[in-house]
Amino acid sequence: MSVAAHAPRSLRAEPSRGRSPGFWGMWMLIFTEATLFSILLTSYFFLRFRAPEWPLGDIPPPELALVFVMTPILLLSSAPMHWADVAARRGWTGQLKAGLLLTFLMGATFLGLQGYEYMHTLREFTPRTNVYGTLFFTITGFHGLHVLVGLVMVLWVQFYAWRGAFGRHRQGPVEVVALYWHFVDVVWLAILVSVYLSPHFWPQ
Amino acid sequence: GGSREPRWAMTLVLGGGAVVPFAVLVALWAVTLRDAAALSEPPARPALTVEVVGWRWWWEVRYPDAGAVTANEVHIPAGVPVRIRVLAGDVIHSFWVPELGGKMDMIPGRVNDMWIQADEPGVYRGQCAEYCGLQHANMAFFVFAHPPDEFDRWLAAEAADARAPSTALEARGQEVFVNGPCAGCHTIRGVVEAGNLGPDLTHFGSRRWIGAGTVRNNLQNLLAWIPRSDEIKPGNLMPPIPLSTEDLEAVAAYLLSLE
Amino acid sequence: MSTTTAERLERTWEEAPGLGSWMDTVDHKRIGKRYLYTAFLFFLAGGLEATIIRTQLIRPELELFAPETFNQLFSMHGITMIFLFITPMLFGFGNYLVPLQIGARDMAFPRLNAFSYWVFLFAGLFLYSSLLIGRAPNDGWFNYPPLSSEEFTPGINIDYYTLGLLFLGISTTAGSANFIVTIFKLRAPGLSISRLPLFCWAILATSFAVIFAMPSLTAANVMLALDRMAGFHFFDVEAGGDVVLWQHLFWIFGHPDVYIIFLPAVGIVSSIVPVFARRRVIGYLLLALATVATAVIGFGVWVHHMFAVGLPTVAMAFFAAASLLITIPSGIQIFAWLATVLAGRPRLDTAMLFVLGFIFVFVMGGVTGVMFAVVPFDQQITDSYFVVAHFHYVLFGGTVLPIFAGIYYWFPKIWGRLMHEGLGKLSFWLIFLGFNLTFFPMHIAGLLGMPRRIYTYRANLGWEPWNLWATLGAYLLAAGIVVLVANFLLSLRRGAPAGRDPWDGQTLEWATSSPPPAYNFAQIPVVRSREPVWDQPELRELDRRVEDPELALAEGHETVGTSVLDADRETVLHMPSGSMTPLVTALGLAAVFVGLLTRLLPLVVLGVAVAVAAVLRWLHLEEGAA
């Protein structure tokens, strides 16, 4: 759409103030998804405290070594995402692309490691073993799915960054994707504490 | 449009909508706490515990101390509190005798206790109150409250094994029962043990109803029930059982003799 | 100048007639009407099911319908009314009216709006296809496991339930997010939050409740679907699962949901009362606060649906207290409406009759609700017909009567004609009397021990007369609804032209033509009052009048973005025009759900591919554009 020359001055001439509808829309998505994760984790503890032992059956508490590698990778990936966000705002396209690339690589590494972890874990127990297995795989798998969606979003803005779609006149999409990515990172912390750490440190 | 809000209007809104209701609600809550506390514990420790298990769509009734088991009838002594322990065999059911008190859900994996007390001897109808599938509508039972000594006699009789056949027809009926499919599901204590796929029939002859309050227990209804129970109670879990007329009459006679 | 502005707007916003624009429209008014029509058809379907239920129960031991049929009918009746009728119907009003009442040209995300509608339609058809093949959900609208597990209800009946509600949840959530952002960002300059029309307050509160309540239902249904289709163990007691978990999750959603349903209806009442009392509403602030308070407290009462589960007494005392507390906001609302009527000069048009009927019926239903909060009483009466009576008093009385009032009130705006008053009053009295005749006797049947969800009952338990009356009442009620539908259809063709403002309304929708033009307002109005149309004489003929050319925005699809609290002008928002992508995305999702239902993996994969492709197309950023 062309911006007509005789369009009203004040509203158009000023740089737009306030947050965009997209920003608020993303917050709504985050609210509802955060609630979903809290419900899943609450269900985890609800079932855990009805169980005679935890983990149920002969399953050992979750292996932590790999998780202690995965966690920093995912959490630190928020830094390049933030860098990309700032770069988009200032119109630094090169840094935007670099930040997005780094974010993507770290996120993908996390997912790869999670897949590797699954291959091991699935040999010991599956979601069908008992409700412990059900919860473990549902919750971590659900988070993994969110990382995957986040990666697709990152690719999407990367694509448009290459086509030069962002600049001072438009950075909303990057901001919104960054918001989502930070959210997925923070949720991981809650999962780490509940699903991985609590069976070790919180006795039945 | 009119002008600003008149003073009386705000008094009405806050008085009628907040102050008065609040007073009523506090009173109601006090009643709730009082009654809930009073009802959660019986006035005296119940001497008798009855275990009731909900199955689709009948009730298993056990007297663990006496070793008696029956179905679809709960016999209790009148005038004293009785503990009812409710369990679920398959899905969720709910134990409810409207004239004797509130409900208690029967939930797989959980054990719930409640108590009832019938002040007067008599018969009280109960019904399953949690939707449990196809025949939730026909899942009733009866509570029989007896004077205490009568109850003791009943319990002793109920705990005893089934009586032996006394006529040739009944003997034949027992034989058909034991060798036929019936023994795969129904226990007759002293004759066959078969878990609890179907109601215990040890003293079936003295029960008033067939199929958890669906039809009266008499020869005619029993002759109809055994071969085609699904016509009386569609979808119930006892399969249609084809028997020759002689076998059918013999089994029916035998079951009715089990007082 | 002003005519040319209107003409230019006409050119930019007008949609070509024809199938193409029918499929790709993003106009909130067209989408709103679609919601209303579709939801109302589901109401008729649910009502037909109810009529069959009542017919089966007219006498004891009738076997007109097999138990299995009856169970599918009452389950579909509940599911239809709750999920496919009430919420979408109110979303229809919201869609049509919120942008008009806040002086905007569309919703914040017009394409998302179209998408929400299509998903609602497809999810509804998905659920109803089960009835066509005789395999509808049959474990009631709250579908407790283990009855609803694969073991005890094999077959696809319950897969329809889990998948259908997951599918529908996407629509409800997206619609709610859209309402929130619209109300936050698109209000006309000066329409600060303290001037927000009460209907918009209600939609806002409801939408937030959806955002926080829906995940609980989603989680429950994902768990049940995984248990059933993939052998997981959430509700499998043998493997460490627990069936009561479902009850908590369902009611953590379910109770907020009854207020999600109820609040927009309350918003309708708050819109109508001042207009027909012909004075400003009394206690605007209290009404807005009560709306929000109801939504918030509504999250703390769910256990009152589980008083017979055998939970600890302390827990029950807490939830009883919360359930009692929630009556205060309702009480305030009731008395604020009464005070407004008493202080005004009321006129009794049909819309107002429905509102007065609502007040009477809802107070009765509310009072029986309060009785349940007394735990021992609830343990006696739960799962009996007394509960059925309570929730129809609050659902039908508390929500459907306001919806009917809303139809009579906004019909002139939406369809440009007046409804017939005589037929209107006839429909009111038939519905009001029929309703009470149907549902009042159910209180008594419940007190006499009649459980709900039974396909038949024995004679001589004292239940016969009450069931007979209830069934006769249901027929009378049905007659009233037939009159209402007839009046609607008749007025659509023959009704007298309504003009802009037949009722002397107070909110901005009455300042533009009936029906409004595609662009709603020739100029985004500047608001200085809570009842702008009453207080600002310049707010007339807004379909063509332009005072401030800066706010005409006639060059493209545009509306004004304002700040969240004070509605200060911030920016010009570019609105998208028609697009097929929402429809294609929704179709892709439909393929996913049908594929899951029929276990056709290729269909699922195809659906995902289509949906992802459509979303990417949808989100395509045009080069250089802002």
Ligand code: HEA
């Ligand atoms: C629109 C929907 C709606 C609304 C508004 C309500 C409103 C209320 N409901 Fe209801 N309810 C349902 C829909 C609704 N309900 C449904 C669908 C079910 C059953 C689900 C199922 O099992 O299938 C149900 C079931 C239900 C139960 C569970 C019953 C059981 O299964 O055992 C309970 C228990 O506490 C309850 C309580 C309440 C209360 C306290 C209110 C309060 O909000 C009411 C407040 C209003 C008033 C009280 C009237 C106005 C106030 C005054 C005039 C002030 C003065 C009043 C007093 C001081 C009392 N409801």
Ligand code: HEA
């Ligand atoms: C908004 C919600 C809503 C509404 C409006 C209604 C409306 C009605 N309900 Fe509803 N009902 C529920 C929500 C609702 N119900 C819920 C949630 C349940 C619980 C389900 C469960 O247990 O799981 C329930 C359960 C329920 C039961 C209990 C079933 C049982 O426990 O076995 C009964 C029994 O009488 C009943 C009756 C009715 C009747 C007679 C109406 C009437 O008001 C209907 C009036 C409408 C009409 C009569 C339509 C007229 C249409 C025609 C005449 C057809 C014309 C057709 C064409 C032109 C195409 N309902």
Ligand code: CUA
């Ligand atoms: Cu058993 Cu209902």
Ligand SMILES: [Cu+2]
């Ligand atoms: Cu509730």
